[in-house]
Amino acid sequence: xxxVSQSPSNKVTEKGKDVELRCDPIxxxxxxxxxxxRLGQGLEFLIYFxxxxxxxxxxxxxxxxxxERTGESVSTLTIQRTQQEDSAVxxxxxxxGGHGEQYFGPGTRLTVT
Amino acid sequence: xxxxxxxxxxxxxxxxESSSLNCSYTVSGLRGLFWYRQDPxxxxxxxxxxxSAGEEKEKERLKATLTKKESFLHITAPxxxxxxxxxxxxxxxxxxxxxxxFGKGTSLLVTP
Numbered sequence: 001x002x003x004v005s006q007s008p009s010n011k012v013t014e015k016g017k018d019v020e021l022r023c024d025p026i027x028x029x030x031x032x033x034x035x036x037x038r039l040g041q042g043l044e045f046l047i048y049f050x051x052x053x054x055x056x057x058x059x060x061x062x063x064x065x066x067x068e069r070t071g072e073s074v075s076t077l078t079i080q081r082t083q084q085e086d087s088a089v090x091x092x093x094x095x096x097g098g099h100g101e102q103y104f105g106p107g108t109r110l111t112v113t
Numbered sequence: 114x115x116x117x118x119x120x121x122x123x124x125x126x127x128x129x130e131s132s133s134l135n136c137s138y139t140v141s142g143l144r145g146l147f148w149y150r151q152d153p154x155x156x157x158x159x160x161x162x163x164x165s166a167g168e169e170k171e172k173e174r175l176k177a178t179l180t181k182k183e184s185f186l187h188i189t190a191p192x193x194x195x196x197x198x199x200x201x202x203x204x205x206x207x208x209x210x211x212x213x214x215f216g217k218g219t220s221l222l223v224t225p
Binding site: 004031033035040041042043044045048050056059091093095098099101102103104105106107 | 154
């Protein structure tokens with residue numbers, strides 16, 4: 001079946017602009033995660049959604065970052081007033097339940113100039 | 114604080130030359146240890162989950178093992194197509210829900 005999809009695949013934006021990144025999880029997966037991968041660094045957890053529960057936002061680095069999820073489908077990660085240090089690959093993953101293996105999308109490469 | 118350390122950072126092997134990658138971890142209450150493969154420009158691809166010390170899993174030329182402090186990914190008779198970055202991650206009871214805590218990865222290059 002279809003895997004996790006993300007759009008856009010690449011995004012170049014100017015410092016100070018807002019960006020929206022989209023994730024379509026695997027159908028039927030109740031859990032959805034956002035991670036960030038900066039050059040030379042490991043993946044960093046950002047936010048976790050599980051069904052209709054309140055999201056776990058403990059990994060968001062600042063209040064410029066926010067995310068929403070509609071039911072058990074699409075999620076959008078929004079970064080306001082982008083900074084150069086936000087440049088990274090943003091990865092989305094989904095799983096069937098919180099404890100299962102997470103399947104990742106191809107990522108969105110964000111470059112802030 | 115939970116920590117995941119992978120070694121070596123980079124490894125170059127000749128085709129057929131077996132080796133092992135190491136993942137050392139310190140966590141409070143391990144829920145699971147995960148291995149992923151990541152090719153350049155792509156998202157991580159799930160390989161294995163290990164839940165308890167002594168557990169082993171195999172897939173083609175790869176075998177993952179787990180102790181209370183570390184995990185090994187053994188690669189037997191590797192081929193050039195095994196070249197990738199291998200990521201280790203832990204899911205622990207003390208951290209954010211079910212988020213994975215990743216190491217920085219081992220970059221593997223297998224030459225013909």
